[in-house]
Amino acid sequence: MTIKEALRQASKTLASGSIEDAPLEAELLLMHLLGIDRAKLYARLEDELSPGDAQAFAQLLKRRLSHEPIAYILGHREFFGHDFYVAPGVLIPRPESELLVEKALDFVKSEFPYRDPVIAEIGTGSGAIAISLALLLPNAKIYATDISPRALNIARVNCEKHGVQDRVYLLEGDLLDPLPEAVDIILANLPYIRDEELSELSAEIRMFEPMEALAGGRQGLDKVRQLLEEARGKLRPGGLILLEIGAGQGRAVVSLAKDLFPKARVELARDLAGRERVLSVTIP
Numbered sequence: 001m002t003i004k005e006a007l008r009q010a011s012k013t014l015a016s017g018s019i020e021d022a023p024l025e026a027e028l029l030l031m032h033l034l035g036i037d038r039a040k041l042y043a044r045l046e047d048e049l050s051p052g053d054a055q056a057f058a059q060l061l062k063r064r065l066s067h068e069p070i071a072y073i074l075g076h077r078e079f080f081g082h083d084f085y086v087a088p089g090v091l092i093p094r095p096e097s098e099l100l101v102e103k104a105l106d107f108v109k110s111e112f113p114y115r116d117p118v119i120a121e122i123g124t125g126s127g128a129i130a131i132s133l134a135l136l137l138p139n140a141k142i143y144a145t146d147i148s149p150r151a152l153n154i155a156r157v158n159c160e161k162h163g164v165q166d167r168v169y170l171l172e173g174d175l176l177d178p179l180p181e182a183v184d185i186i187l188a189n190l191p192y193i194r195d196e197e198l199s200e201l202s203a204e205i206r207m208f209e210p211m212e213a214l215a216g217g218r219q220g221l222d223k224v225r226q227l228l229e230e231a232r233g234k235l236r237p238g239g240l241i242l243l244e245i246g247a248g249q250g251r252a253v254v255s256l257a258k259d260l261f262p263k264a265r266v267e268l269a270r271d272l273a274g275r276e277r278v279l280s281v282t283i284p
């Protein structure tokens, strides 16, 4: 079978298994298997696929047909223009979380012309957010925490991959507990899926991504509330809290933040799809 035929067949198989973007995913899986980029793949369309490669390709397709996310099969995902290692046990970074990075950068640019900020990302997962910030803010001191040792191991690999292991301090523990000092910015994409929505998540998410990265309790706000309650003791005056939220949670988190920080400026920022996505709380 030629590469072209293998791709056509794979694309049909994936489409019949309800995989969206089946032609693209078939190409990505074969490029991954053969260790080549798209240009090389297209140059080799008429080449024969060896029986060994054909068998290995069938195995990859089987994994994808079982709804294992393609990022876990390929072992990486892009975030904020950088490539991150991902594996089961860690949430696959989502493009909408880039808004957290953008908001933190805006704040640093406007509020820290003379001093280097201290930043804490809580629930860092793969480390994508903390590392993206570290790459753009070479003088910032960044703590990245997680309750999951498995996630921290993956974040460690990513810190080394991007050469920021001396500037991103990985700490294990519950929310703000592990922070050794007060910081200027606390940002987090904490679990915020409501209990009743967990069963409605796609098979890719429900069956493969870690539950401790998703489940946020009855209203989805258990961790968000806990972090806001703890933040007072761990934030410097003039500091900022940035929290990613889910659809329909805007009003509840604004009122929570206003109760806890009556003097703060409390705002919601929308993502590219126009959804309220990030709560920001600026302390006077």
Ligand SMILES: C[S@@+](CC[C@H](N)C(=O)[O-])C[C@H]1O[C@@H](n2cnc3c(N)ncnc32)[C@H](O)[C@@H]1O
Binding pocket: 090, 091, 092, 093, 094, 097, 122, 123, 124, 125, 126, 127, 128, 129, 145, 146, 147, 148, 151, 173, 174, 175, 189, 190, 191, 192, 212, 213, 214, 223
């Ligand atoms: C939605 S994921 C976000 C991961 C990563 N920051 C990202 O945006 O791709 C939430 C992360 O919070 C971590 N987490 C859950 N509960 C936590 C807690 N109580 N304290 C610290 N981290 C927690 C999970 O292990 C998971 O890595």
